[in-house]
Every structure is written in structure tokens, then in C-alpha cells.
Amino acid sequence: MSILEINNLTFEVNNKKILDDFSLKLESSEIHALLGTNGTGKSTLAYLIMGCEGYKPTSGEVVFDSRVINDLKIHERAQLGISMAWQEPVRFEGISVKNYLALKNKEVNPSSYLELVGLHSELYLNRMVDKSLSGGERKRIELASILALNPKLAILDEPDSGIDMLSTQDIINVINVFKKNGSSVLLITHREEIALIADRASQMCYGRIICSGEPQKVAEYYKSRKCLVCDGEVCLYV
Amino acid sequence: MSELEELMKAFGEAGPDKGIFANKEIAHLVASGHKVLSMRGIDGLEVSAKETLTGISAQVTVKEGVKIKNPVHMCFGILHKKGTQKIKMDVRLERNASAHFIAHCIFPKAEKVKHIMDAVVEIGEGAEMRYSETHYHGFYGGIEVIPKAVVKVGKNGRYFTDFTLTSGRVGKLEIDYTVDAGENAVAELIARVFGHANDEIKIKEKVVLSGENSKGLIKTRVAIEDEATAEITGITEGNAAGARGHVDCMEIVKDKAVAKAIPIVNVTNSLAKVTHEAAIGSVDKRQLETLMAHGLTPEEAVDVIVKGILR
Numbered sequence: 001m002s003i004l005e006i007n008n009l010t011f012e013v014n015n016k017k018i019l020d021d022f023s024l025k026l027e028s029s030e031i032h033a034l035l036g037t038n039g040t041g042k043s044t045l046a047y048l049i050m051g052c053e054g055y056k057p058t059s060g061e062v063v064f065d066s067r068v069i070n071d072l073k074i075h076e077r078a079q080l081g082i083s084m085a086w087q088e089p090v091r092f093e094g095i096s097v098k099n100y101l102a103l104k105n106k107e108v109n110p111s112s113y114l115e116l117v118g119l120h121s122e123l124y125l126n127r128m129v130d131k132s133l134s135g136g137e138r139k140r141i142e143l144a145s146i147l148a149l150n151p152k153l154a155i156l157d158e159p160d161s162g163i164d165m166l167s168t169q170d171i172i173n174v175i176n177v178f179k180k181n182g183s184s185v186l187l188i189t190h191r192e193e194i195a196l197i198a199d200r201a202s203q204m205c206y207g208r209i210i211c212s213g214e215p216q217k218v219a220e221y222y223k224s225r226k227c228l229v230c231d232g233e234v235c236l237y238v
Numbered sequence: 239m240s241e242l243e244e245l246m247k248a249f250g251e252a253g254p255d256k257g258i259f260a261n262k263e264i265a266h267l268v269a270s271g272h273k274v275l276s277m278r279g280i281d282g283l284e285v286s287a288k289e290t291l292t293g294i295s296a297q298v299t300v301k302e303g304v305k306i307k308n309p310v311h312m313c314f315g316i317l318h319k320k321g322t323q324k325i326k327m328d329v330r331l332e333r334n335a336s337a338h339f340i341a342h343c344i345f346p347k348a349e350k351v352k353h354i355m356d357a358v359v360e361i362g363e364g365a366e367m368r369y370s371e372t373h374y375h376g377f378y379g380g381i382e383v384i385p386k387a388v389v390k391v392g393k394n395g396r397y398f399t400d401f402t403l404t405s406g407r408v409g410k411l412e413i414d415y416t417v418d419a420g421e422n423a424v425a426e427l428i429a430r431v432f433g434h435a436n437d438e439i440k441i442k443e444k445v446v447l448s449g450e451n452s453k454g455l456i457k458t459r460v461a462i463e464d465e466a467t468a469e470i471t472g473i474t475e476g477n478a479a480g481a482r483g484h485v486d487c488m489e490i491v492k493d494k495a496v497a498k499a500i501p502i503v504n505v506t507n508s509l510a511k512v513t514h515e516a517a518i519g520s521v522d523k524r525q526l527e528t529l530m531a532h533g534l535t536p537e538e539a540v541d542v543i544v545k546g547i548l549r
Contacts, residue, residue: 075533075534075535083533090522093459
């Protein structure tokens with residue numbers, strides 16, 4: 001059963017189509033990797049699903065758990081079970097990691113979620129989610145906070161960017177925890193090794209899906225620069 | 239109920255543990271209106287105070303080399319709806335002494351109250367003073383608070399102060415602090431205020447980095463809503479080689495509130511460096527969206543952000 005259906009979604013800015021008649025289905029507990037070079041519309045798709053301000057579809061619909069959610073605000077979508085880890089998470093003054101992980105649910109055990117993202121809880125629980133954290137630390141904490149929400153759908157926008165290469169396995173483990181917990185994951189990534197853990201993958205170009213299927217196949221297609229939409233001009237690198 | 243008991247009751251309601259005033263190892267000074275209700279010095283720390291026509295005049299001295307273990311508590315307040323309290327404070331930390339002062343200023347029923355503090359602080363060579371001041375002004379807004387302090391920090395001395403007024407009304411607040419930092423001295427001034435209704439907030443803090451390698455930070459966090467106003471002036475002067483200063487002001491504005499930030503940096507020595515940053519505006523959109531993506535309503539998200547910057 002599909003948890004998310006994106007039907008013929010078009011999103012234009014200044015008459016330029018960022019998403020062009022885009023459709024995608026995500027099944028329950030499925031990890032779906034989305035590949036594509038910069039500017040192909042991946043993050044825009046994430047903002048449209050989450051309902052961020054300024055991201056209202058020009059046409060088409062977003063259906064979540066059999067309900068059209070186009071008119072719902074971010075928090076209403078979050079309360080239905082969608083959440084998102086931003087590519088560059090913001091910092092907050094005066095909010096400790098411990099409180100950040102328990103923002104919505106005071107019953108969670110923040111330590112266990114920190115350990116899942118590879119951070120020692122005794123070193124991080126009382127730190128602030130502010131500028132004192134490195135980009136990589138902040139990203140891990142954001143992932144932990146989304147895990148703690150136990151969403152039906154987690155949108156992870158490049159969870160691997162800013163994370164050192166040696167920690168790639170940590171990120172893979174986290175994504176697998178989402179799956180184990182029953183969450184569906186829309187995984188936006190540039191790294192092949194991350195994409196390969198998905199159940200399915202799609203490649204985007206110019207706001208469309210140009211290839212979809214087995215992650216290995218999609219990754220190979222992506223690297224082959226055989227994109228029929230841009231003829232390899234845009235889709236140069238994984 | 240005696241005036242002291244009444245003040246202690248209000249003190250307890252404002253949050254802190256009133257048992258600290260019974261503890262013989264903790265120095266304190268308690269004044270209500272023009273009356274000194276209680277005071278205690280401890281070994282190495284002298285407290286004296288006298289009542290004047292309009293308030294009190296107090297002196298606190300920490301003797302050379304003495305490190306005071308427990309914070310020194312000072313409680314000032316007016317329990318009536320109307321009144322004026324003028325406090326003249328003279329605080330002296332002798333060479334290599336250290337102490338942490340916690341001031342509680344409580345005006346729970348203020349409808350027409352004026353509290354004026356005029357402090358002179360001298361921190362000797364190698365001495366360290368921490369001064370935390372928490373205010374509670376009740377819910378009527380009929381109060382005018384005018385704290386003024388002139389602080390001199392000697393060679394290798396350290397001075398840290400934080401002023402907090404984040405619960406209840408502010409009324410009219412006019413802070414005016416000036417700190418002069420000597421050679422290798424450190425001065426850090428932090429203020430956090432939340433204004434509502436027609437509260438008026440004026441904060442002027444100045445750090446003069448006169449000594450070589452002295453360091454100064456002025457950090458101000460203000461949130462205002464309804465029709466409150468805030469004007470924050472942070473001044474840092476770098477007058478000696480190696481002096482480093484920073485002015486950091488953040489104001490969150492809601493509703494029809496009006497905020498103004500005036501960072502002033504003045505450098506008279508080419509080997510000094512002073513920087514500043516000021517941010518005024520509504521709640522950051524990305525922060526708001528991030529919290530909403532965690533399921534918080536916009537109101538809950540704003541509350542979390544505002545409480546965070548005022549913490």
C-alpha cells in the first residue's frame with residue numbers, strides 16, 4: 001500500500017518549471033533513493049511534500065496515507081506522520097540536545113537516539129543545538145530528532161553531506177533503523193553507496209523522473225551520462 | 239506577617255529557595271523599600287548597610303585572596319503597590335578575591351514603583367566577580383527600574399554579569415552599565431529581557447578595553463511583543479594593543495512591538511579589534527519550519543525559539 005503518492009506535480013517559479021508533471025509512489029516501509037545533480041528539483045520536491053512556506057504546487061497533488069495534503073500546513077503534515085531532516089539544519093540558541101530530541105514527545109529517551117546516530121550521549125545531551133556544534137554533528141542530531149519522532153514518512157535531504165567519509169556506515173545504519181521502525185524513507189543523496197541500501201531508486205533531471213527501479217541499475221544509468229532529457233549535459237555526476 | 243516574612247514569601251514564589259537566607263555559611267543582604275531587613279557577612283566578606291531617606295546605602299568587601307564558596311544573595315524589593323527604592327551599592331573585591339553575587343529584585347504588586355540602583359564596583363588585580371541579577375516585576379507593568387553601574391576591572395581581573403527579566407511585565411527599564419577593563423582583564427555582560435504590552439526597554443552597556451590584551455563581550459537577547467519597545471545600545475571601545483571586543487545583539491519582534499539596536503564600536507589602537515553583530519526581526523523562518531516539521535504548532539514553535547534565546 002502506498003504511503004505517499006505524488007500525482008502529476010508541477011511547481012513553477014517565474015514561469016520556470018522546477019518540477020514538471022512529476023509523479024512518484026512510495027510504499028509503506030520502503031526506502032526510496034532520489035538521485036540527480038544539483039538543481040534537478042530534489043530538495044524542492046522535499047519542501048513541497050513537507051509543505052514549506054512558498055512551496056505550493058502549481059498543479060498536481062500530494063497524497064499521504066490516502067489523504068490529499070496540498071492545503072495542510074507543515075505542522076499538520078508532521079502531525080499526520082511526515083517529517084524531514086533538512087540538508088543544512090538550522091541552529092537554535094538555548095535549546096539543549098536533550099530537549100531538542102524530546103520537543104514533541106517528552107517520554108523519549110534522547111540517549112538511545114544519539115547512540116543510534118553515532119554520538120556518545122554523555123558528551124552531547126547537555127550541549128546546545130547552536131553554533132558550537134559542527135555541521136556534521138548538527139546533521140546527526142537532526143537525524144536523531146527525526147528518528148525520535150518515529151514518523152510514517154521521513155524525508156532525508158542529503159543526510160550524508162557534511163558527514164566524513166568514515167562515518168558513511170553510521171548514516172546507512174540510521175536509515176536502516178528508520179526502515180526497521182516501519183518508517184518509509186525518501187532519501188535524497190549523491191552517494192552511490194548510500195543509494196544502494198534503498199529498495200528502489202529514481203533519477204531526476206529537469207524536474208522529472210528519467211529512470212526508476214533497482215538502485216544498482218539506476219546508479220549505473222546515472223553514471224553512464226545517458227540521460228535522454230539533458231543528453232548528459234546536466235546529469236554528469238553521481 | 240512581618241515585612242521580612244512577606245518578602246521571603248514573594249521571593250519563594252518568584253522561584254528561588256528562601257532557605258538560603260537562614261544558612262549561616264551564605265552571606266546576604268535583604269532590603270524592602272527603605273528598610274534593611276537582614277544582612278550577614280561571612281569570613282573574608284564584609285557587608286554593611288544603612289537606611290537613607292529614600293532607600294539604602296550598602297557596602298560589600300571581599301578581602302584579599304578570599305574565594306567565597308557559596309553565592310552571596312542580595313534581595314531587594316518593594317511589596318507595596320507604590321513606592322521608591324534607591325540603592326547605592328559599593329562593591330569591592332580586593333586583589334585575587336572571588337565571589338559570585340546573585341541579586342533578586344522583586345516587585346510583585348508594582349503599580350507605581352520606582353527602583354533605582356546606583357552601583358560602583360571595583361575588582362582588584364586577579365580578582366573575579368560574577369553578578370547574576372534576576373528581576374520579577376509582577377503583572378501590572380507599573381514599575382520603573384533604572385540600574386546604573388560603573389565597574390572597574392583591574393589587571394588580570396574578571397567580571398561576568400547577567401541580567402534576566404523574562405517572566406512577568408518589564409514596565410520601564412533603563413539599564414546603564416559601564417565597564418573599564420585593565421590589562422588582561424575580561425568583562426562579559428549578558429542581558430535577557432522579554433517585554434510585553436507597552437513595556438519600554440532601554441539597555442545601554444559599554445565596555446572600555448583600556449588594558450593591553452583585555453577582552454570584552456556584550457551579549458543582549460531581547461524578545462518583545464504587543465506594543466513593547468526596545469532600544470539596545472552596545473558600545474565597545476578598543477583602546478589598547480591586543481584588546482578584543484564583541485557586541486552581539488539579537489531581538490525578536492512580534493505583533494506591533496518596535497525594536498532598535500545600536501552597536502557602537504570605537505577603536506583607537508590599531509592593534510585592537512572589535513566586532514559586532516545585530517539581528518532584529520521576527521522569528522527565523524527556517525527555525526520555525528524546522529520545529530513545525532517536528533509537529534509543533536507555529537505558536538509552540540515561536541515559544542520554544544523565544545524561550546531559547548532568553549535562556
